[in-house]
Amino acid sequence: MYHNSSRLESILDMNFTYLQKTVRIIEGLSMKKYKHFETNAIRTQIKTTHEKEHASPMYLTSSFVFDDAEEMRATFAEEIDRNTYSRFTNPNTTEFIDKMCALEGAEAGYATATGMAAVFSTFATLLNAGDHLLSCRSIFGSSHSVITKFLPKYKIESTYLDLDDTDNWQEKVQPNSKVLFIETPTNPGIELIDLEFAGAFAKKNNLILIVDNCFATPYLQQPVEYGADLVIHSATKYLDGQGRVMGGMIVGRADLIKEIYTFSRSTGPALSPFNAWVLSKSLETLAVRMEKHGENALKLAEWLEANEHVEWVRYPFLPSHPQHEIAKKQMRSGGGMVCFGIKGGVERGRQFLNSIEMCSLTANLGDTRTIVTHPASTTHARLTDEERAATGIAPNLIRISAGLEHIEDIIADLEQAFGRSSD
Numbered sequence: 067m068y069h070n071s072s073r074l075e076s077i078l079d080m081n082f083t084y085l086q087k088t089v090r091i092i093e094g095l096s097m098k099k100y101k102h103f104e105t106n107a108i109r110t111q112i113k114t115t116h117e118k119e120h121a122s123p124m125y126l127t128s129s130f131v132f133d134d135a136e137e138m139r140a141t142f143a144e145e146i147d148r149n150t151y152s153r154f155t156n157p158n159t160t161e162f163i164d165k166m167c168a169l170e171g172a173e174a175g176y177a178t179a180t181g182m183a184a185v186f187s188t189f190a191t192l193l194n195a196g197d198h199l200l201s202c203r204s205i206f207g208s209s210h211s212v213i214t215k216f217l218p219k220y221k222i223e224s225t226y227l228d229l230d231d232t233d234n235w236q237e238k239v240q241p242n243s244k245v246l247f248i249e250t251p252t253n254p255g256i257e258l259i260d261l262e263f264a265g266a267f268a269k270k271n272n273l274i275l276i277v278d279n280c281f282a283t284p285y286l287q288q289p290v291e292y293g294a295d296l297v298i299h300s301a302t303k304y305l306d307g308q309g310r311v312m313g314g315m316i317v318g319r320a321d322l323i324k325e326i327y328t329f330s331r332s333t334g335p336a337l338s339p340f341n342a343w344v345l346s347k348s349l350e351t352l353a354v355r356m357e358k359h360g361e362n363a364l365k366l367a368e369w370l371e372a373n374e375h376v377e378w379v380r381y382p383f384l385p386s387h388p389q390h391e392i393a394k395k396q397m398r399s400g401g402g403m404v405c406f407g408i409k410g411g412v413e414r415g416r417q418f419l420n421s422i423e424m425c426s427l428t429a430n431l432g433d434t435r436t437i438v439t440h441p442a443s444t445t446h447a448r449l450t451d452e453e454r455a456a457t458g459i460a461p462n463l464i465r466i467s468a469g470l471e472h473i474e475d476i477i478a479d480l481e482q483a484f485g486r487s488s489d
């Protein structure tokens with residue numbers, strides 16, 4: 067104990083070299099090991115213990131013990147590859163990351179406590195004071211807040227690009243532009259961005275392309291194929307798919323993930339091992355769930371399109387979607403999100419929501435339960451009509467996250483709600 071202070075210094079020193087080792091842990095060990103998505107989602111697993119358990123056990127521990135000083139020394143000297151502290155790495159988190167790397171076709175990943183932790187940690191790692199970020203107007207509300215309210219605190223400026231006018235994107239690029247952050251399909255307007263175009267645009271302008279792939283999930287589209295450098299997820303949505311836990315994920319280029327890991331390891335947005343266990347298990351059913359979400363959503367969209375109470379419907383796999391060709395090119399199916407305009411404006415939208423009986427009114431999406439929301443009277447009520455229009459939210463827009471209930475029961479609930487609200 068008499069060498070206490072110098073010992074602490076040398077531990078801090080060792081901690082620094084330890085960084086290089088842990089990046090190996092977060093690299094996707096089994097990137098697309100099997101030919102098919104479902105198999106990678108089910109068969110990517112951490113090593114079993116001596117108990118030979120079939121399902122991966124939960125490692126609910128904050129730290130990992132060393133047998134002796136020699137093992138601790140060897141670990142910090144990178145001679146042994148092992149877990150130390152769960153803010154850095156944990157076997158459950160590693161399994162979840164490995165699976166997501168396999169499913170997105172990415173080199174490496176880092177798991178976070180929420181989707182917003184993934185978004186913020188990525189921005190905070192990659193952007194410096196004086197850098198400029200390009201994004202699109204219709205992005206997730208909290209991402210919009212981070213970009214417009216908080217990044218300016220750190221002298222990081224941003225410009226929004228118009229989704230429907232890609233011709234003017236080039237003139238918005240500045241010499242200090244570093245990142246292009248996009249989301250497709252968008253929330254809640256279900257608009258699309260051509261990923262092939264975005265990938266080529268980012269490459270030409272030397273921008274780091276980050277895609278929030280929350281609505282599509284890797285089952286429907288894999289942005290890395292189109293040149294995305296990083297892909298971000300709110301695992302809270304379809305990856306869990308059952309409305310149980312919060313989580314986030316960043317996967318992509320190993321050099322960028324290493325920087326994000328280095329930043330996050332000290333700043334602490336890490337995912338809890340329990341949530342990682344839940345999410346990794348959820349991924350085993352992602353393919354079947356997304357198939358069914360897409361099937362229900364398409365039937366719902368077709369039914370809505372023929373409904374007298376409905377002004378318009380937007381769903382990527384309806385031929386009436388303005389970007390249907392892009393949808394077919396880059397998405398396996400249209401996904402679980404549908405939006406439509408109810409006849410009668412804001413007040414009718416409010417009444418419609420009040421008349422819903424079975425479906426849930428809740429601030430989430432990507433659940434087994436169908437969720438109905440009316441952004442203009444709820445989540446986006448504080449915006450002016452103009453601001454709402456700029457983000458693609460009409461006053462009469464109703465957003466539905468089609469669940470996995472029987473489609474006839476979903477339609478019956480909406481039908482009675484149309485009947486009990488009047489325009």
Ligand SMILES: *Cc1c(COP(=O)(O)O)cnc(C)c1O
Pocket residue numbers: 180181182183206208209249253278280281299300301302303312313314
């Ligand atoms: C929900 C959501 C997020 C944020 O994720 P949280 O897990 O709620 O922090 C980010 N992007 C999109 C598109 C989302 O829907």
